[in-house]
Amino acid sequence: MDFLLMAPVLIPFVTGILMLLFWGQRDVHRILNVAGAALLLTAAIVLLDSVARHGVQATQLGNWPAPFGISFVADLFSAIMVVITGLTALAVAVYSLGSMDEARERFGYYPLLHIMFMGICGAFLTGDIFNLYVWFEVLLMSSFVLIALGGERAQLEGSIKYVTLNLLSSALFLSAVGILYGAVGTLNMADLAQQLALLDQPGMVLTLAMLFLVAFGIKAAIFPLFAWLPASYHTPPIAVSAIFAGLLTKVGVYALIRVFSLLFVQNIALTHGLILILAGLTMVSGVLGAVAQNEFRRILSFHIISQIGYMIMGLGLFTPLAMAGAVFYIIHHIIVKMNLFLVSGIVHRLRGSYELKDLGDVYKTYPWLAILFLIPAFSLAGFPPLSGFWAKLMLVQAGLQVKQYVIVAVSLIVSLLTAFSMTKIWAEAFWKQAPAPHQPNTQHLTLMVAPVVGLALVTAVIGLSAQPFFDLAQRAANQLLDPAEYIAAVQSASLALR
Amino acid sequence: MEFIWAIVIGVLYAAGLYMIMRRSIVKIILGLSFLGYAANLLIFVVARLTRGNPPLVPNGAEAPIPPYADPLPQALILTAIVIGFGVQAFTIVLFRRAYRSCGADDIDELRTTEH
Numbered sequence: 001m002d003f004l005l006m007a008p009v010l011i012p013f014v015t016g017i018l019m020l021l022f023w024g025q026r027d028v029h030r031i032l033n034v035a036g037a038a039l040l041l042t043a044a045i046v047l048l049d050s051v052a053r054h055g056v057q058a059t060q061l062g063n064w065p066a067p068f069g070i071s072f073v074a075d076l077f078s079a080i081m082v083v084i085t086g087l088t089a090l091a092v093a094v095y096s097l098g099s100m101d102e103a104r105e106r107f108g109y110y111p112l113l114h115i116m117f118m119g120i121c122g123a124f125l126t127g128d129i130f131n132l133y134v135w136f137e138v139l140l141m142s143s144f145v146l147i148a149l150g151g152e153r154a155q156l157e158g159s160i161k162y163v164t165l166n167l168l169s170s171a172l173f174l175s176a177v178g179i180l181y182g183a184v185g186t187l188n189m190a191d192l193a194q195q196l197a198l199l200d201q202p203g204m205v206l207t208l209a210m211l212f213l214v215a216f217g218i219k220a221a222i223f224p225l226f227a228w229l230p231a232s233y234h235t236p237p238i239a240v241s242a243i244f245a246g247l248l249t250k251v252g253v254y255a256l257i258r259v260f261s262l263l264f265v266q267n268i269a270l271t272h273g274l275i276l277i278l279a280g281l282t283m284v285s286g287v288l289g290a291v292a293q294n295e296f297r298r299i300l301s302f303h304i305i306s307q308i309g310y311m312i313m314g315l316g317l318f319t320p321l322a323m324a325g326a327v328f329y330i331i332h333h334i335i336v337k338m339n340l341f342l343v344s345g346i347v348h349r350l351r352g353s354y355e356l357k358d359l360g361d362v363y364k365t366y367p368w369l370a371i372l373f374l375i376p377a378f379s380l381a382g383f384p385p386l387s388g389f390w391a392k393l394m395l396v397q398a399g400l401q402v403k404q405y406v407i408v409a410v411s412l413i414v415s416l417l418t419a420f421s422m423t424k425i426w427a428e429a430f431w432k433q434a435p436a437p438h439q440p441n442t443q444h445l446t447l448m449v450a451p452v453v454g455l456a457l458v459t460a461v462i463g464l465s466a467q468p469f470f471d472l473a474q475r476a477a478n479q480l481l482d483p484a485e486y487i488a489a490v491q492s493a494s495l496a497l498r
Numbered sequence: 499m500e501f502i503w504a505i506v507i508g509v510l511y512a513a514g515l516y517m518i519m520r521r522s523i524v525k526i527i528l529g530l531s532f533l534g535y536a537a538n539l540l541i542f543v544v545a546r547l548t549r550g551n552p553p554l555v556p557n558g559a560e561a562p563i564p565p566y567a568d569p570l571p572q573a574l575i576l577t578a579i580v581i582g583f584g585v586q587a588f589t590i591v592l593f594r595r596a597y598r599s600c601g602a603d604d605i606d607e608l609r610t611t612e613h
Contacts, residue, residue, distance in 0.1 A: 178541030
């Protein structure tokens with residue numbers, strides 16, 4: 001076993017367990033929370049560095065060789081996702097210190113947060129499809145409690161929808177895994193990739209592909225399976241909303257990309273063509289939904305959906321540049337979307353509302369906050385030179401290369417409408433005169449502002465020096481499109497054990 | 499044998515999905531557990547049913563003699579049952595809390611978060 005590959009799972013696990021041992025001691029939880037998140041980020045960066053230098057790495061849990069034992073595999077895409085998890089974990093850990101209320105902190109908010117990080121990292125690193133199901137359940141279970149923790153009426157209503165739809169998706173996922181095992185007789189993803197290529201049952205493979213598409217499509221909130229997202233994501237405290245909005249739906253996108261690049265590549269014209277159509281519809285329906293909203297967090301929630309469309313547009317086009325665009329888009333989107341939610345939390349602290357009609361005057365009273373909003377908002381809409389511009393440029397270029405003019409046109413129109421939504425928030429919350437004066441609550445405000453500044457800097461760095469990030473995304477995409485290295489890494493990890 | 503199971507599993511899926519689409523939140527809980535049962539039975543049957551041949555290595559042999567029952571699907575089901583049990587317990591408590599704080603068990607009335 002390789003400790004480096006296990007560290008992103010073990011660190012949040014140990015952090016969570018230690019917190020349970022110090023149950024009710026709020027100060028200890030707060031210290032462990034930041035320390036655990038910082039350690040996770042460090043371990044993730046070391047892992048990414050190692051994968052970038054030495055290629056795909058794999059290890060067999062319990063020293064059982066594949067396909068019998070469970071593989072843990074880190075290719076560049078997985079490692080990048082783990083680093084982003086670490087980064088967002090640290091940001092939300094610090095932000096929570098300033099924004100979370102004491103009651104939730106005492107009822108185990110921090111341990112739940114770290115167990116969720118464990119589930120997310122496990123899902124990114126596992127090389128076994130049933131194990132992926134288990135990690136999904138781990139992260140879902142903690143997210144269920146996180147979204148309901150506090151028990152406000154809106155939270156409970158939102159969590160009913162969130163829980164029901166996610167459990168439906170889990171049941172479909174489990175069924176698909178069962179049928180896959182019945183058809184191929186293995187669950188190891190590297191082994192599956194080889195066996196599925198030999199299987200001469202196109203109907204069966206297509207059925208399985210569609211089952212996985214629906215199961216992960218619900219989790220990733222693609223058209224027409226996204227209704228649970230805008231009904232629930234804005235209900236919990238803003239730190240929870242931010243980590244859900246940034247990271248959680250992207251676990252579904254990760255699973256889609258993994259499954260449709262490693263396993264189901266037998267009938268690309270059909271499956272990836274369908275994904276491309278869904279991508280266009282996802283973009284349009286998300287952005288149109290946002291236009292109709294007048295609440296800060298709900299506008300942002302609908303934009304998550306439209307942005308998911310861009311990511312799976314990259315998957316649907318399925319060329320090296322398009323996949324690189326999808327990877328780049330995920331990196332950019334997680335940071336930016338999370339930052340926008342964090343900014344909305346600060347605005348709520350200072351002006352006491354999320355409703356656009358009650359907001360105003362933020363630019364006049366807090367110009368620094370206006371700048372902090374503009375960086376991620378412009379980036380989301382794709383203004384040069386911020387990160388979103390490069391991400392969209394890659395996808396548009398990839399679309400033009402394979403002459404998919406419709407999807408390119410849709411993506412450009414949607415990005416215009418995104419800019420419209422952002423200007424709406426700007427005009428209503430930041431620019432117009434406030435309807436009523438409000439006594440701002442500035443308690444622990446620095447703890448909330450620091451992560452926002454940090455994430456805004458990351459966005460600016462990605463935008464201003466895009467080349468290394470582009471190269472990294474391109475290498476990750478090449479690994480995704482040619483799974484030989486992935487399969488070889490799992491095989492050599494197993495051979496070492498025999 | 500598989501034929502009968504296929505019908506049973508199909509009925510369970512259909513009942514589960516139907517119950518999820520009902521308006522009462524109690525029926526949603528029932529629907530979710532039906533879906534869980536259906537998935538577990540599906541794994542069991544789809545990996546082929548083998549009767550009377552446990553996967554044991556006889557004396558003097560190196561591997562069990564085929565055809566033997568595949569133990570892996572049963573391990574998967576066991577995992578899925580344990581997870582499903584925990585999730586179900588949580589769902590029941592959550593829905594009960596929601597019922598008490600919203601005063602309604604009709605999903606159509608739980609719409610305050612959607613506009």
